Amino acid sequence: MTEDDVVAAIREIVEPSSRTSVRLGIGDDAALWQPSRSHRSAISTDMLVEGVHFTRETMSLEDAGWRAVAANLSDLAAMGARPVLATVALGVPAQASFDDLMALYRGMAALARRAGLAIVGGDLTRAPTLTLAIAVVGEVRPSNVTTRGGGRPSDVLAVTGRLGAARAGLAVARGEATLDPPLARAALAALRRPEPRLAEGRFLAASRNVRAMMDCSDGLSTDLDRLCAASGCGARLEAVPAAPAARAVAQTRGEEPERFALAGGEDFELIVAVRARAFGYLAARFKALFGRELLRVGVLREGAGLFWGEEPLARSGWDHFSAG
Amino acid sequence: MTEDDVVAAIREIVEPSSRTSVRLGIGDDAALWQPSRSHRSAISTDMLVEGVHFTRETMSLEDAGWRAVAANLSDLAAMGARPVLATVALGVPAQASFDDLMALYRGMAALARRAGLAIVGGDLTRAPTLTLAIAVVGEVRPSNVTTRGGGRPSDVLAVTGRLGAARAGLAVARGEATLDPPLARAALAALRRPEPRLAEGRFLAASRNVRAMMDCSDGLSTDLDRLCAASGCGARLEAVPAAPAARAVAQTRGEEPERFALAGGEDFELIVAVRARAFGYLAARFKALFGRELLRVGVLREGAGLFWGEEPLARSGWDHFSAG
Numbered sequence: 001m002t003e004d005d006v007v008a009a010i011r012e013i014v015e016p017s018s019r020t021s022v023r024l025g026i027g028d029d030a031a032l033w034q035p036s037r038s039h040r041s042a043i044s045t046d047m048l049v050e051g052v053h054f055t056r057e058t059m060s061l062e063d064a065g066w067r068a069v070a071a072n073l074s075d076l077a078a079m080g081a082r083p084v085l086a087t088v089a090l091g092v093p094a095q096a097s098f099d100d101l102m103a104l105y106r107g108m109a110a111l112a113r114r115a116g117l118a119i120v121g122g123d124l125t126r127a128p129t130l131t132l133a134i135a136v137v138g139e140v141r142p143s144n145v146t147t148r149g150g151g152r153p154s155d156v157l158a159v160t161g162r163l164g165a166a167r168a169g170l171a172v173a174r175g176e177a178t179l180d181p182p183l184a185r186a187a188l189a190a191l192r193r194p195e196p197r198l199a200e201g202r203f204l205a206a207s208r209n210v211r212a213m214m215d216c217s218d219g220l221s222t223d224l225d226r227l228c229a230a231s232g233c234g235a236r237l238e239a240v241p242a243a244p245a246a247r248a249v250a251q252t253r254g255e256e257p258e259r260f261a262l263a264g265g266e267d268f269e270l271i272v273a274v275r276a277r278a279f280g281y282l283a284a285r286f287k288a289l290f291g292r293e294l295l296r297v298g299v300l301r302e303g304a305g306l307f308w309g310e311e312p313l314a315r316s317g318w319d320h321f322s323a324g
Numbered sequence: 325m326t327e328d329d330v331v332a333a334i335r336e337i338v339e340p341s342s343r344t345s346v347r348l349g350i351g352d353d354a355a356l357w358q359p360s361r362s363h364r365s366a367i368s369t370d371m372l373v374e375g376v377h378f379t380r381e382t383m384s385l386e387d388a389g390w391r392a393v394a395a396n397l398s399d400l401a402a403m404g405a406r407p408v409l410a411t412v413a414l415g416v417p418a419q420a421s422f423d424d425l426m427a428l429y430r431g432m433a434a435l436a437r438r439a440g441l442a443i444v445g446g447d448l449t450r451a452p453t454l455t456l457a458i459a460v461v462g463e464v465r466p467s468n469v470t471t472r473g474g475g476r477p478s479d480v481l482a483v484t485g486r487l488g489a490a491r492a493g494l495a496v497a498r499g500e501a502t503l504d505p506p507l508a509r510a511a512l513a514a515l516r517r518p519e520p521r522l523a524e525g526r527f528l529a530a531s532r533n534v535r536a537m538m539d540c541s542d543g544l545s546t547d548l549d550r551l552c553a554a555s556g557c558g559a560r561l562e563a564v565p566a567a568p569a570a571r572a573v574a575q576t577r578g579e580e581p582e583r584f585a586l587a588g589g590e591d592f593e594l595i596v597a598v599r600a601r602a603f604g605y606l607a608a609r610f611k612a613l614f615g616r617e618l619l620r621v622g623v624l625r626e627g628a629g630l631f632w633g634e635e636p637l638a639r640s641g642w643d644h645f646s647a648g
Contacts, residue, residue: 003448006422006425006448007448009422009425009426010425010426010429010446013426013429013430013433014429014432014433014436014442014443021408021409022408022409022442022444024444025442025443025444025445026443026444026445026446028445030445031409031411031444031445033408033409033442033444033461035359035360035363035365035463036359036360036362036363038360039359039360041359041365041461043409043411043444043445043459043461044411044445045411045412045413045445045446045447045457045459046413046447047413047414047415047447047449047451047455047457049415049449049450049451049452049455051452052449052450052451053449084345084346084357085345085346085355085357085367087355087367087368087369087459088369089369089370089371089413089457089459090371091371091373091455098330098333101330101333101334102333102334102337105334105337105338106337108338109337109338112338118338118346118349118357119338119349119350120346120348120349120350120355120357120367121349121350121352121354121355121367121368121369122334122350122369123369123370123371123457124327124330124331125371125373125376125377126373126376127371127373127376127453127455128373128375128452128453129451129452129453131371131373131415131451131455131457133369133371133413133447133455133457133459135367135369135411135413135457135459137357137365137367137461139359
């Protein structure tokens, strides 16, 4: 039973309750509705559980708060939406202290403030493990809405940054890998203080040449497979741009850097499918605006399934549901 | 450390990130923002944890799903808002089956469909205990917005229904009380399939004579104390209308029915503060429309604190946070 199987079954149960103001329901990074004719709002939710998504050995509670907000904002980024507000439902074990809760909230507030996100409400309750469920609402211009489903064969697939840094950070935080200090710092920052690609997402969504977009939070192969399924295409992966820290950790383990980066989750980069003839121009504008490469990773093609060259590629990313 | 203390501290941490489109932040049943000039949207979130808010001995997973949606819808009802959509973040223990998840979703979808609420997205993740965090979004006409903070001395306090039925239901479900079959059924229904007062909330919010409103989910004394604090008033409680099942359970235990009902949570009735001279007319219209009494429970008064006659009354409701 994979996460996607369960989601498909849930979709069947809840589908009949869909309303006309809902423009996009279950299955994308965020759902969309229409509060008034000229506006689209986007909503998304993510749950972070201590022991599943983070441990205090690998990050502070401030980091965990930041990361929970980052995961949610990344879903808004993937819709090209501007963050507006968030609610926070917090399950708190009896042994958690007041200072623990304040640390969590300081981490959440730090990223929220930077992103222009207001934390407007929530719920506090007892739970056996520290559990954060955040819901974020954003706004997107109707003409900019970019889902997972608009990709077409021959579109170029690209990502907004190198992958695997968060996975490398986890290895460093657990003491499973030792890197040079600057690389170690970069890896730990990618794990603990990821930066959702909000400005990049808004820029890409505004381009008519970007036909599909999603965030890369469960690993490139898993997420690309979802983009392909939604777009009714297959894909050929040509390159996996591994972050320097991912490359370094992979090398110390004798693994291929590409495979290490492919399976890493929580990178919070965006994946886009771009009309082929516009890719060069778009990538140049992206570089000029953000000082970062829009990295080509492959192409969409007719048919179904993910290929590495001509070899079928299994999903190797993080399935929150079948894992554990 | 009470829930309200923690909420106050959280408020200080997150306050600086407030944005102009946010009209009402932390501290009411729902937060409000303005997606466009003519619209107000309301958002609220509630977390339900197995073993804390429900056990499988006292209700089925379908009931738990229904109840989680009811708790969220009740917050929208308290703002006079019409439900639009919900997201569901679900933490699932390894031992939960596919059928367990479908049962939960069937319960959620059943109430969502009746209330016109679309379940548009969510998150599935591993967790040590079954944990549901729902966020709901609704819409409310700007002129109808009714918060906890508008009550004034001499306003009549009233509730939309008799209290304590859910608490009686819990006693029945646990086998701690035996009632006549019709009373037992009513008590179990109040526990397992509570009906949020959505239509009643919209009607009351539309009246200019209703100056403050909130839902009664943590027990009348706790929630009334919050309404008083937000309105800058005190209150004198004059009557606690106990549900027949609450009365019956209290009597078998030799407790006062009023005290039993006062301390019961999860009734999901609405509490309103009504301009005194309009109360009779409003209650008559309420009765005509909904076939149910708008029950007077007391009055707001100058000063602070909650009194039963002239005796100070301690909160006896459910504090999710200090409990457990």
